[in-house]
Amino acid sequence: MRYLSKIIFINSASIKYSEINVDGNVHFIGTQGVGKSTLLRALLFFYNANQQKLGIPVGKKSFVEFYLPYQDSYIIYEVIRETGPYCILVFKSQGRACYRFIDTHYDKKYFINNEGRANETWDKLKLSFGKEISYTRKIDKYDDYRNILYGNSQGVGAEFRKYSILESKQYQNIPRAIQHVFLNYKVESEFIKDTIIKSLNEEEINIDLSNYSHHLKDFDTQLTDIKKWTDRTKSGEIIxxxxxxxxxxxxxxxxxxxxxxxxxxxxxxxxxxxxxxxxxxxxxxxxxxxxxxxxxxxxxxxxxxxxxxxxxxxxxxxxxxxxxxxxxxxxxxxxxNININGISLTIENIIQRVAKKKERENERDDFNSQKEVLEARFIDIKQKYEAQINQLTNQLSAFENAKQTDINILNENLFQLKEKLVKEYDKLVEDIKKQHLEELQFAKNLLEEKKQNINNLQISKAEIKHKRYYEIEIEKYTHDINNFEEKIRISENEITLKADEEVTLKKQWEIEKDRVEEIASNKREKFIQQISSIDDQIVSISDKLENSKNSFYGWLNKEYPGWQKTIGKVIDEDTILFKSGLSPEKVSSDFNFYGIRLDLSEIDKTVKTVSDYENDKAELKNHTTGIQKNIITLAEQLSNDVENLKRKYQQKISKCKDVIRNNEYINEQHKIKLNEAKVNIKELINKAASDKQSALNKIDHEIQLISEAKLNAENEFNRIENISKKQIENRKKDKKNNVDAAQKKVDEVIALINSEVQNKKIDTHKKINILKEEQKKEFNDKGAETKKILNLEIKISEVATELEFIGNNTSITERYKYDKEQLFDKVQHFKNQxxxxxxxxxxxxxxxxxxxxxxxxxxxxxxxxxxxxxxxxxxxxxxxxxxxxxxxxxxxxxxxxxxxxxxxxxxxxxxxxxxxxxxxxxxxxxxxxxxxxxxxxxxxxxxFHTQNIFKFKLNLIEQSEFFQFAEDLKEFIDEDKISLYEKRVNELFADIIKQVGKETTELLSKEGEIRTVISDINKDFVKRNFAGVIKSIELRVAFSANKVVHLLMEIKKFNDENINDLGEANLFSNNEQTRETKNKKAVGLLSLLVKEISNYKHNDIHLSDSFELEFKIVENDNDTNWVQNLANVGSDGTDVLVKAMINIMLLNVFKEGATKNRFKDFRLHCMMDEIGKLHPTNVRGILKFANDRNINLINSSPQSFDALAYRYTYKLAKDDKSVTIINRLITNNRERQ
Amino acid sequence: MNIPKQTASIFEILSRGQFICSNSNDEFIRKLYTVIEEDQNFDYLYDYFLNISFILEKGNEYYYFSRLENKIDLERKIEQAFKWIDILDFLKTFDSSFCSGFRFTPSDILVKLNLDAELKTKLEALKRYSAGKDKFNEIIEKILNDLEKDKFIEIENLISHEYKVLASFNYLEQLIISINISEDAKHEIPE
The missing domain is CATH 1.10.287 (Helix Hairpins)
Structure with missing residues (x-):
């Protein structure tokens, strides 16, 4: 039994020196302010070693100042233990309270010297302890002190072990409970829970939420990021x-x-x-x-x-x-046509006649000589008449000449007039012509020009008709179109080819994946079979081992040492050796076998011993583990293989896709260009047609215009020509009239003259004839042959005329001859030339x-x-x-x-x-x-957010950054990295969920124990309730109100139900769809968890958070109902009582629970101030209540009213120097008996 | 009629002349967007709001209300439109790819101002909308505030003061695209 037995004050708290026994219930009495509470506090300090939690009011001296004012101020606690007491010295060092453990009972002489003074230094104390008494080093940390006192071996060295009063790592609630009792704290379920929990297990169970919040920090955004790749809009596309x-x-x-x-x-x-x-x-x-x-x-x-x-x-x-x-x-x-004297003659005639000139001259000469012969006799007469005829003839000739001259003059005049007129009119005509010439020429030119124009236009028109407009361009476009079509065809082929290839690749991938999976599943099947067969073997071995004691084998081992070398060599292991119920019996020590002796050394057989079987079993188990490992490796291998396949095919597929995309783009571009070209060509054709038409129209129009102009010009030309012709005609007419008039006049005069000449001729002829008649007569009269002469004369005159003619025309004939020679005969030659x-x-x-x-x-x-x-x-x-x-x-x-x-x-x-x-x-x-x-x-x-899971860089500035981004994004899509992320996130959250499940399970595993403790407490209350006023005190476990715990439990539940369906696809999963929904649910839970964790103020979840503790206290008619915190129950007294009861109860629970192992045997103290509030019965009740649980109570009140209830009663008083004097009034020894 | 339960929220936002964009940072707004987009909801809401003379309009990734305008308001509207055109002009000068999803900080603009005289001129022209503010950063702040108020942009990172352009920015772009300047009128614009 360990417990605090004594407390000694030396120069402390206004006490010079005092030893106070506390090895039982103690009651301090004294008036107000004598130091009762001070003593109680010093006791509390022993348990909690916490200056702040002693209930020292604010403004009062601190603990050190009050309790350890001097260098030689000490508080010494003596603790009893099985191996003898030890002391704890509290002293002031460097302004704070420090401890030393001294392994001896308390003796005044160690601390007080012979002079009655306290030893003020440690050296002096050491001296007084001597060499036999061991002590520890100075302990200046309260934690260390508590660890030593309560036996938390983790924090302190081995040398301190012996100074503990109990042994617990989770002792913190003991000082707290004692403290609560002393300070009458309100009762909080948290504290009760904590105490219960700590009593259950020394190891603290908690769930580190920061761990989750770290992993799930961006879980939500990550999830949304990933979801963005799978969410479809209502039109079914993923934006x-x-x-x-x-x-x-x-x-x-x-x-x-x-x-x-x-x-x-x-x-x-x-x-x-x-x-x-x-x-x-x-x-x-x-x-x-x-x-x-x-x-x-x-x-x-x-x-x-x-x-x-x-x-x-x-x-x-x-x-x-x-x-x-x-x-x-x-x-x-x-x-x-030669005209001679009005007779037209041909030149031939004339030439013939001229040729007869000689002949004619001979004829004339002949006639003349004949006539002269005849007339030779009548010359006189003849001459007379001839002279008269000549005279007449001459006269006539003269007249004729005169008249001829007149005619000639007239003719001459006429001719001149004519000449003049001709000249005049010619000039006029010339003038007229001249006058119109320019005009006419102009009109003509115009006309010609128009004609030429029309011709030109007609030519142009024909040209246009046959010209092919935009021929080159159209040809170019046609060529382009063919070209583009060809290219499109090629790229389409390529696309189809690559798409086919892609499909094939995908199929191949699928097939290979199936194959790999099948192989893996076959292998796994085999392994499982192996395991089950090994399991069977293990079971059989186990059976054998289990039965070994009852079986023949067991008997042999026990009764027949060395049997392995004899019967063991021939026995059937399965059917006989391990069979029970054979009731073996040793009959004789003779080494025979049913009467037969065998040399068993020849048989090479060893019987397995139990340890052999154990070894076999262990080996088999190892084997199983090995196979299980193989299964795991197989699964890993499979996932690796699948991954490799994916990488292998993805790359190829991505290449295909690249080519397809590229071709699609090219295709698109070409199609655009093709359409452009088609449109262009169409436009060109249309344009060509329209241009041609418009050109034709234009030319037609021009032709029409020019034709009109030509017509006009023609008309103009005709008009001008007509005018000039008319004028000329008029002039000609005028001229003719004038000429005709003059001619007529002249003709008339000439006719007159001619008639006059005719008359004169006739007259002259008459006169000549008369003369000739007279000459004839005379000739006749004279006898002359007149007749003959007359004939001759006629003939002579005829010949003379002929000769005259010849004479006149000889030159013509000459000329003719010349001309003929020079011209007429050469005409043919000329023509030829x-x-x-x-x-x-x-x-x-x-x-x-x-x-x-x-x-x-x-x-x-x-x-x-x-x-x-x-x-x-x-x-x-x-x-x-x-x-x-x-x-x-x-x-x-x-x-x-x-x-x-x-x-x-x-x-x-x-x-x-x-x-x-x-x-x-x-x-x-x-x-x-x-x-x-x-x-x-x-x-x-x-x-995406800046912190997106894919690490997309969002702030892009440079072109290269944009390009890099696009490149990366392309790769991201092509290699389907999203699935990688998806997998990673899935795995992560599956892991988290599994972890949550595991941790929560651990957390909740204590629930049963807690319930047991609580029901024990409840029972205890019922059993031990001593105060009549308190009808009942009851505790109960309620579900945690903590949202995080709720969620954790949900997740745990979910995890338990779907242990195989979470995260990435594995071979043990159900079909895709349920996994999908499961994943979704898990994700939902985790999202909620993240949210709640962020709202939760603590970083971890303790066991105490996993349930709520409620209590209900019925005092008289007051029922607190189920509450978690209790500030006041009834009046002051009842309140103190209830709280003390609960705290003592808890101390007990802890005592029972926390120190199960070795130290059960220790006693604690509880301090209760102002106990005078309670009725003595209740005081006794609570004392009993505490003592039953190995807890001593130390009370204080101004007066003692039931001294027998306590072991010691001390009276405190102050002397006139305000020094506290403590006197023991009573020691009750009955209790001890 | 199956009116979604978020109708009140939708109305509250849209009736303030704001937008509901698909790429908002506000999860609630995004939620509302998906609600409107869901199956029949748009039609229902359209009919529903039409009864109270609000026309629910669908843009590229955003929704907004439109109303029949009185002629009297037109002048004010046009002035407002001028302002937006100037601002848009400024922003597009700042970065030609300024569009939905674009991220920037006011300091980006300030840095660019020192490099781009044209941008500076355009910003100075925006002074008249900044209610007496003279400093560049103040003008920018004012403009960005206006944009943010009308839900064309949204602040994404309060620490780095980073803004994100919302899908509704497309509305402004559409506004300009829908201005049709005929060939003749082109020459009437004073250079």
Missing amino acids: VRKQAETVATIFLAIKFLSREKEQLARTLVWQFNEIKNQQPKISEKLQSEEAQKFQLGNKISEIDKKFQTKKDKITAEISVYESKIKEAKEKYQLYE KTNFENQLGIEQDKHHTQRLTLIAEIDILKSTILVIAQQLANIAEDLQKHKLFELTDCYKSIKDLSAEPTDEFRTEKRCIILIEELNNTHYKGIDRYRELQEAINKFNGN
């Missing part, structure tokens, strides 16, 4: 996935564009270099071609000149011959024309070549210019490939200008796409 897909697609587009850009840039570099090299060459070529063209032009003008000279010459020849032919013709006509020359001219012309055409054709070719070259040069210049401008743009600066060396790999036909345009387009498209990407990424990132 985040869609957004991520958009990001991936746009990024792909950007990559595609940058590739395209690179390609274009390299192409441009090549082309730029090419045109730079080509430019001088092409200009040189242009120059040479132009020189050639110039030469050809010279040649043409040269041959033109030559031809002109030739032509002139030939034309001159021709005109010569033409004039000759014309002359011949004119002259011939002249000769054909002319035709020859004409032919020659034609030939020359043809020749010239051909030559010219050839040259022109050559020039045309050259011209078109030059045009092409010039165009090329212009294009190059334009390209260079464009490139120069392009070099200034951001686009140019942003493309590194533009400074690369040109390589023929990028040969192209496209022009720089087009390439630059395409490059620009691509560049700006790239910028647009980048902006789209930014938007898409921002949109995507908007779904």
Whole structure:
């Protein structure tokens, strides 16, 4: 039995020296303020060693100041134990209370020297203790002190072990309970619970919530983050996935564009270099071609000149011959119709007549000589008449001449008049003509022009009709369309191919996975079989072992040592050796076997001993463990294999997907381009048609306009011509009239003259005839042959006329002869010559024309070549210019490939200008796409918090960061990393749930024990209740109101029910669907847990949190009902009583529970101040109540009223120096007996 | 009619002229968004609110109320729209990818101000909406407050003062997109 037996004050608390026994119930009496409570506090300090919890009122001296004011102030506690008492010295050191344990009983001489003074230093004390008494070092920490006192071996050294009054790690409630009794604290269920729990187990059971809250810190956000990848909207799409897909697609587009850009840039570099090299060459070529063209032009003008000279010459020849032919013709006509004296004669006639000139002259001479012969005799007469006739004839001739002269003059005048008129009118006509000439010419020109225009337009129209508009462009687009269609076809093929491949891969994956799983499950099956067979073996061995004592084997072991070497070699182990009920009996010590002797050394058989069997069993068990390990390894292997398969196939599938996506993008781009091209071509065709139509319409319109103009011009021309004709006609008429009038006049005069001449002639002829008649008569009269003479004369006159004619016409015939010789006979020759020359001219012309055409054709070719070259040069210049401008743009600066060396790999036909345009387009498209990407990424990132589980970086600034993000995101999707996260989170929460289950189970495992304790307490109360006023004190366990505990229990329950369905898929799980719902529920529970933990103010859950303790106290008619805290029960007295009872009860419970092991045998003290409040019966009751539980009570009150109830009664008093004097009044020794 | 039980909350938020966005930081708002989006709820709510002359409008990932306006209010509205256009212009100059989901802090804008003269000019032009505030950070603060008040942005991190742009920002973008400037009118805008 260990207990505090004595307390000694030396120079402490106004006590000079006092020894107070406390090895029983003690009662301090004395008036107010003598130090009763001080003593009680000093006792409490022994138990709780806590200066703050002694109930020292605020403002009073502190413990050290009051109890240990001097260096030689001591409080000494003497403690009794089985091996003899020891002391605890409390002293002041460095301003605080310190302890030393001294392994001896209390003796005054150790502390008080011979002079009656306390030893003020430790050295002195040491001296007084001497060498036999052991003591400890100074203990200046209250914790250490308590640990030593209550035997918490963990905190203190072994040398302190012997100074404990009990042995408990969870002793804290003992001082607290004592303290509560002394200070009359309110009763709290928390405290009661704690006490009960600590009494149950020394190890504190608690659940560290911070652990969970750490693991589940971002559980909610993580879960929402992951959920975002699986939540579908009502339209069935997963927004985040869609957004991520958009990001991936746009990024792909950007990559595609940058590739395209690179390609274009390299192409441009090549082309730029090419045109730079080509430019001088092409200009040189242009120059040479132009020189050639110039030469050809010279040649043409040269041959033109030559031809002109030739032509002139030939034309001159021709005109010569033409004039000759014309002359011949004119002259011939002249000769054909010669008019002589009003008789028209042909030249042939005249020539015949002229040819007979000689003949005629002979005839005339003949006639003249005949006549002269006849007239020779009548010359006189003849001469007389002849003179008269001559005279008359002369007269007539003179008259005729005169008249002829007049006629001539008249004619002359007429002619002159005519001449004059002709001239006059000619001039007039000329004037008129002149007057209209310009106008007419103008009209004619206009007309011609219009005609020409119409012709030109008709030609143009025909051209337009046959021209194919935008032929090149349309062809280009058609080519493009074919190209794009081909590309689309290729990429579609690729997509189908890759999609098929993907499906195949997935199938393969599935199959391989199935295969691996099947193998694993087969193996597992085998292992399980092995285990069960081993289990069977173990069972059989166990059976054998169990039965070994009752069986033959047991008997043999006991009764027949060395049996293994004899009967053991031949016995059947299973059927005989381990069979019980064989009732073996030793019959003789003779070594025979049913009368047969066997040399058993030849038999090689050993019988297993019990330990062998034990070994076998252990081995088998090991084997089982090994197999179980194998099963676990197998499961791990399987999951690894599955994972590897996933990685293997995922990669391939991702590649397929990449290709598909890429192709899809290309496809899309091409489709867009194809559509563009189609639209363009359609537009072009339409445009071509409409352009053609409009051009035709325009030309028709023009033709119409010009036709009208032509008509007008024609009309104008006709009008002008008519006017001039009319005028000329009028003039001609006038002229004719005038001429006719003059002619008539002259004719009349001439007729008059002629008639006068005729008359004169007739008159003269008459006179001549008369004269001739007279001559005839005379001749006749004279006899002359007149008749004959007359005939002759007629004949002579005839011949004379003929000769005159001949004379007149001889020159004509001469002329004719000449002309004939020179002209008429040569006409054929002339004609031939002319035709020859004409032919020659034609030939020359043809020749010239051909030559010219050839040259022109050559020039045309050259011209078109030059045009092409010039165009090329212009294009190059334009390209260079464009490139120069392009070099200034951001686009140019942003493309590194533009400074690369040109390589023929990028040969192209496209022009720089087009390439630059395409490059620009691509560049700006790239910028647009980048902006789209930014938007898409921002949109995507908007779904996630900065602390997202996937570690997505949300603050992206640089382009590279955006690209990296997109790349990572793509990879994230392609490799299905979300499932990894999902798995990880699932595993995590499964682990957490399992952990919660485990911990909660542990926590709740104490429930039964707690209930037992409480029911014991309740029973005890009923049994030991001594105060009549207290009808009942009852405790009960209620469900915890703690939400966290609730949740933990829920989770535990859930865990128990679904131990195999949590977290990742494993072979033992049910189907997917239930697991899904289970997971969901678990997640819900954990989310709630997280929330509650954050709201919960403590970091861990103790056992005390797992249930609520309620108590109910019925005092008289007052029922507190079930409450958790008790501040006051009834009046003061009852209150103190009840609380003391409960606390003592608890102390007992703890005593019973916490110190089960070794130290049950100890006694405690409870201090109760102002006990005078209680009725003596109740005081006795509570004393008994405490004492029954090995607890001594130390009370105080001003007066003693039942001294026999206590062992000791001390009276306290103050002397005049306010020094407390303590006197023991009574010692009751009855109790001891 | 099966009106969801959150109708009162929905009304309370929307009737203040605010938005319910899918990417709000406020879980409650997100919840409301999903409630409206659920099966038939939108139709029910639409009819329900129509009875009290509120038209529940659906934007891209956000909901809001619209009402038939009196002509008298139009001028004020247009002025308001001007303000938003200026602000949007400013923000898009700050970052061309300023859109739903974008995150930024006022200090980001201040840093950019020192680098971008155009941005500075535009911010100075916004002075007239900032009620006498002169300093750049104050103007920005005012603008951001306005935006936050009308639920176009939301503060996400109080420590770093980081804002997140909500889906409702799309409303402002749509506002500008729906302004149709005909070719002729283009030249009438003074440069």
